[in-house]
Amino acid sequence: MEAENAVFTENLGRIYKIRGAKKNESKQLIALEGVNLSIRKGELFGLLGPNGAGKTTLIKILTTLLAPTSGKANVAGFDVYKEADEIRHHINMVSGGETSGYGLLTVKENLWMFSQFYGIDSKIANQRIKRLLEIVELSDRTNTKCAELSTGLRQKMNIIRGFLTDPEVLFLDEPTLGLDVGASRDVRKFIRTWIEEQPQRTVLLTTHYMVEADELCNRVAIINKGKVLACDTPTALKHTLRKDAIFNIEVNSEAPFSVDSLRKIAGVIRADKTEEDGFSRLEIVLKHESVLSSVIDEFHTLNLRIQNLQKREATLEDVFVALVGARMEEVEHAEFAED
Amino acid sequence: MSSLTRKDLLSKDFLSIFRRSFKTSTWLGWKIESNWTDPFLFAVYSIIKPLSGAAIIVVMYSVIAQGNYDTPYFAFLYFGNAFFQYVGSVMTGVSWAIVDDREHYKTLKYMYVAPIQMPTYLLGRGMARILVGTLSVFITILGGILFLNVPFHFSEVNWLLFAVTFVLGIIALINMGLILAGVTLMLARHSDFVGDAVASSMFLFTGAIFPITSLPVVLQPIGYALPTTYWLELIRRALIGNVVDAFPTFAGFSNLQLLGILTAFALVLSIVSNRIFKACEHRAREQGLIDRVTNY
């Protein structure tokens, strides 16, 4: 197993002890529980989950920053707990949404310095820096002090820092968080090209953007509340819902209505409503297409006029809902409500 | 990217990692410490501050002694105070990067993920401060001799003893700094104060401004357990030899015996400090403190 696996975890768990508001009161928070993953060399692997799912915790364990409280994990063939020093020669990491870096150094100096910590020849490092800066369109800021960069530009610099050392396994924790649409797209594209350049390169990326996981990753693990619920290729994950018929329907109605009666129809897995300007958008998942006629009958009872009806393919969002029983946004809002 | 890539990652031997950790972090430390809008301010900072501290003591002394500067105690006081600054410079120099990188630059985790030796990195980051500290001590002594009536006779200096003592002291202090860095790593709060707290506490116990025999008897053992006590005694013996006779704390010990004790301290600390640091690191990893930001 070691030979092919870039990352391998067995029953990995992490519990945080948190001090309560009162003295001596200590609570436990299970951030990860029984995680079994094996990521092959050459894979672009995605971890998809809502806020607080445990993605960052997993990355921290794999990058040797945090010790697991149970189970074990291997990266590049080395144990994260016992052989941390070894692992560090083979990996690099970038976390999105933060402004790290030495503000008083220029972009180039920051990057050059990190390359030196990895023992990369200065000339080669400078070539790579130049090339990478061009790719993310940061070349014009090469000699700008990092303190004078905007948050997004700083993050681009950070992303370059990750690729600069040409790691065997690269950990990207929400790399596109805080980047604009164009920059996110460029970064995604670059990750794809980078991994395809050499068969040995592996990327583990976390995200809570469905599309990012879907478009970018070879395989995706869906994680919620510290547990991995499913792990497969995006296609295979969506394939589990192949029998379901998913419809987007836009309806007009005179008076407000509730979707409860739709949900009660036999064969309706899910019915959600979002209000738009002047009409309602319904998302309805059926066990089988044949149920549609009963749904339309119910529309008549509710006095709804169909504006537009579309059958669509399952997305990872649907997979998440099927696994967790709620949409990702709902999970996140519930989290915040608890705090 | 380039075909050379894997090879340069393979240079894993101790020495080359040491070299690159030290070289690069020294560069970084220098960049940070010398980041002054005005280089003049930098000079002022490393001269005015220590000299003012020394001047307070001189004024205090002169108010009471009414201008009689040629006493053994005055020399004892001035040199002890001046060289004690070094304890702070070296110890916080080595441990400060933990706070700075974790809280301010948010880069500590990236340093940890990188294949470097953390202790070496810390030492490199501290080099600039150690250098500035050396300069400060030198200036304090020089300023004292030139302007503040500090008695000093070039011809009586034992330069060899001074050099050996100085180096041994630096080794001991660097390793104490590393232990301090370990403690800092484990502390989520107040981490920016520990350096100062430890250094200031040592000030009272190590015979910097008064002989440790003036301490209450129960507290004296603390002084004897600190390497800096022997270091300061030897520095005084080397630079202002005759003064020491007036303070017989270590009268029973020859220079060589004291050097032996200091060497033993330096040696033991060198061995122990790395282990303690590793142990602290271990705990920090278990508790997830490496990338914890306190956010004041």
Next chain:
Amino acid sequence: MQTMIGRASPRLIGLYREKSWLIFDVFFPMLTVIGYVMIYKAIGAPEDYVGFVVVGGAMTAFWMNILWSMSSQLYWEKETGNLPLYIASPAPMMGILLGMALGGMVGTFIRATGVILIGSLLFNVTYTIQNGFLLGIIFILSMISLYGLGMMTASLFLLFGREAWHLANLAQEPVFLVSGFYFPLKFLPFWVSAAASIIPLTLGLDGMRQLVFASGATLGFLDPKLEAIILAVLSVFFIVGAKLLLDHTEKLAIREGRITENRR
């Protein structure tokens, strides 16, 4: 006033919650006090000098509070990204700073009292209070002008940016020297003492020492009554200065936008 209380209360609450802070703020001055007392004892200084050091050491707590808390506060708010919130809020900056000053003053007063108590017990200091009324006036005036100065420097620090930390550091030992924190001000050259009097604690400390120690009067710099008058003038000067400077800073922040950016 609303703003003031709004800002003062979290500081007071913070003070009680963070007991460790208290220890640090009593601990550091205490160490220095002990060290300097030992020096005086070693040279055989009269007993009252021990008291001078204890009182001076306690007053350093206020100076530290001005330097590290008041002055750098806006700067830290900027670093942590809260400053835009303050500037954007309808509350005037002066109110916010006054609140901070009040919170800081009460907290520091407790800590300074701690230093005085411990120091006095440890070294058996005897006080002979001569004119309690004048003593109170001098203390209150020192506090008003000191915190006025703090408000003024708060905006100065903001303008200085990253060097603020170093500036605060630089204003420690030199000020302890020229303001006579550990010895009677009288022993410095007259013009040095006179120049140092711009820092309210200089005259405040000198005046208080004259009024609480038996030998104080003979070791004083100026007549305590005159010192009280000068302190009153300083209070007005600093408060007006703080107001003007703050308005200027606020304007700069809005017009040029360079102050609210968090950059490191």
